[in-house]
Amino acid sequence: MPNRRPKETPPPADGAARAAIAPVICYPVATLPALPEAVIDGARRALVLRDTVLVPPRQARCFRARAGQVIRIRCIDGPQVGDLNIWNLHDLSERFFSGKTRALHGTHVTTGDRLWSSLPHLRPMASVVADSLDWYGIDAYGGAVHDVIGTRCDPYTHCLLSGGDHYHHCCHSNLTRALAAEMGLPVAEAERHIHDVLNVFMCTGFTRDTGQYFMKASPVRPGDHLDLLAEIDLLGGLSACPGGDCGSLHSSDLVQCFPLLVEVFDCALTPGYQPAPANRYDRSHGV
Numbered sequence: 499m500p501n502r503r504p505k506e507t508p509p510p511a512d513g514a515a516r517a518a519i520a521p522v523i524c525y526p527v528a529t530l531p532a533l534p535e536a537v538i539d540g541a542r543r544a545l546v547l548r549d550t551v552l553v554p555p556r557q558a559r560c561f562r563a564r565a566g567q568v569i570r571i572r573c574i575d576g577p578q579v580g581d582l583n584i585w586n587l588h589d590l591s592e593r594f595f596s597g598k599t600r601a602l603h604g605t606h607v608t609t610g611d612r613l614w615s616s617l618p619h620l621r622p623m624a625s626v627v628a629d630s631l632d633w634y635g636i637d638a639y640g641g642a643v644h645d646v647i648g649t650r651c652d653p654y655t656h657c658l659l660s661g662g663d664h665y666h667h668c669c670h671s672n673l674t675r676a677l678a679a680e681m682g683l684p685v686a687e688a689e690r691h692i693h694d695v696l697n698v699f700m701c702t703g704f705t706r707d708t709g710q711y712f713m714k715a716s717p718v719r720p721g722d723h724l725d726l727l728a729e730i731d732l733l734g735g736l737s738a739c740p741g742g743d744c745g746s747l748h749s750s751d752l753v754q755c756f757p758l759l760v761e762v763f764d765c766a767l768t769p770g771y772q773p774a775p776a777n778r779y780d781r782s783h784g785v
């Protein structure tokens with residue numbers, strides 16, 4: 499149970515009626531530009547492998563993809579969760595906006611959903627064009643895969659909760675080291691670019707009784723993959739989380755971990771693919 503004080507305020511006379519009001523969706527997505535079927539189809543045809551990056555267990559690696567290329571994240575040796583960061587290859591300040599992606603598409607993403615970029619950009623950076631775990635749906639616990647709830651495991655939270663233990667292979671640190679190496683940045687500067695992730699293959703939800711964030715062993719198996727169409731030129735970072743399948747622990751060397759494979763393909767759409775246009779808001783903010 500969370501560390502909460504007992505409730506102090508009795509419900510008002512109409513409390514039950516207030517609670518019975520039906521919810522409305524915050525962001526109805528009927529007006530959101532949907533990913534056309536033709537794009538999903540094109541991203542699955544004429545695949546030609548252009549690059550391969552192996553992400554070792556408890557490490558991260560960077561990769562690059564041009565607009566119109568397909569990034570495939572593959573489970574290869576055993577159940578493993580991957581923490582994904584993506585940036586505009588030409589401007590690291592434009593990066594994945596997990597919170598708005600969650601607000602628009604829900605707590606987990608699958609085929610047809612898009613990965614949106616941070617303000618003031620807010621455009622699709624990548625779109626999910628294939629998901630071999632789309633059969634999973636939402637399980638009896640409320641769990642689903644490819645989470646955009648979680649942030650990334652990090653040594654600060656671990657230090658806080660463990661009473662001071664220093665662990666250096668949390669996804670936050672792995673991504674920091676990988677970005678520093680890829681861009682030739684000092685570690686402290688690279689760290690500032692690490693952001694909330696897409697937790698690829700991670701199975702999570704919120705408990706119904708306490709509203710707490712939970713994880714459970716990922717249903718991913720070797721051969722499973724998540725495919726993303728790059729909508730702009732991308733730099734990516736992927737960490738093979740020290741939590742392995744995230745079925746018990748993270749932020750330690752105690753559980754079995756496996757590598758992940760990133761493959762970058764040309765596809766039928768790649769030649770001349772037009773990057774996602776900038777957001778149309780004029781940025782005047784009422785001034």
Ligand SMILES: [Zn+2]
Nearest residue numbers: 651669739740
């Ligand atoms: Zn992690």
